[in-house]
Amino acid sequence: MTLAALIFDVDGTLAETEEAHRRAFNQVFAARGLDWHWTVEDYRRLLQTTGGKERMAAFRAERGGEGPDDAATADLHREKTARYAAILAEGGLAARPGVGPLIRAARRAGMRLAVATTTSPANVEALCRCLWRRAATEMFDVIAAGDEVAAKKPAPDVYLLALGRLRVAPSACVAVEDSRNGVLAARRAGLPVVATPSIYSAGEDMSDAAIVLPDLSSLTLKRAAALLPA
Numbered sequence: 348m349t350l351a352a353l354i355f356d357v358d359g360t361l362a363e364t365e366e367a368h369r370r371a372f373n374q375v376f377a378a379r380g381l382d383w384h385w386t387v388e389d390y391r392r393l394l395q396t397t398g399g400k401e402r403m404a405a406f407r408a409e410r411g412g413e414g415p416d417d418a419a420t421a422d423l424h425r426e427k428t429a430r431y432a433a434i435l436a437e438g439g440l441a442a443r444p445g446v447g448p449l450i451r452a453a454r455r456a457g458m459r460l461a462v463a464t465t466t467s468p469a470n471v472e473a474l475c476r477c478l479w480r481r482a483a484t485e486m487f488d489v490i491a492a493g494d495e496v497a498a499k500k501p502a503p504d505v506y507l508l509a510l511g512r513l514r515v516a517p518s519a520c521v522a523v524e525d526s527r528n529g530v531l532a533a534r535r536a537g538l539p540v541v542a543t544p545s546i547y548s549a550g551e552d553m554s555d556a557a558i559v560l561p562d563l564s565s566l567t568l569k570r571a572a573a574l575l576p577a
């Protein structure tokens with residue numbers, strides 16, 4: 348099989364974004380006078396629930412249902428997205444090692460590039476502007492996002508959406524992920540996965556990945572292609 352496309356997760360894979368997300372959540376909680384504050388330990392646990400709105404609902408459930416209802420949560424999340432973009436616009440966030448060279452090598456080889464993410468297209472845009480001063484659509488041929496599908500990771504939906512938009516078979520693609528939920532989502536969509544644990548996912552079970560790398564600096568296209576079914 349020839350490697351036709353790479354599908355990247357965003358948060359934790361392209362860059363260590365979760366601290367910016369956590370800051371944005373805490374800013375909006377404080378601004379709205381909510382007595383919620385997520386520590387690093389809280390956030391590590393809460394990240395097991397993918398999606399920001401769902402994560403807030405999970406926290407509310409931990410507190411016996413006390414807190415904003417679903418409509419208020421959606422409103423808080425809109426403000427969180429705006430605050431996240433503002434935090435990224437401050438600068439200071441870099442792509443994880445190897446990400447830029449891998450994307451450039453794939454482009455040179457004529458491969459297609461996609462993202463399959465739990466976060467929103469707005470946040471993908473903010474991140475591409477921050478990392479590369481480029482629009483997300485200049486960097487990626489396809490963007491598949493969490494709210495476009497019925498079920499978020501670890502369900503395969505967002506990967507299936509990305510594959511459909513790429514019009515590429517899973518047997519010709521490799522996924523790049525940082526978390527167990529992401530690895531499971533890609534595997535359930537039939538993709539071989541390169542896992543590269545991030546700050547928050549370090550220590551998670553990545554045994555469903557084809558390979559686990561500390562970062563992407565050693566991932567050549569040849570090495571990725573070798574993961575495809577014969």
Ligand code: XBP
Pocket residue numbers: 356357358359365368396397398399400428463464465466467470500526528529
């Ligand atoms: C990351 C997430 C996202 C972000 C926040 O998952 O779960 O929810 O933490 O994004 P993955 P939103 O990297 O597996 O896609 O608040 O925009 O949902």
Ligand code: MG
Pocket residue numbers: 356357358359360524525526529
């Ligand atoms: Mg991730």
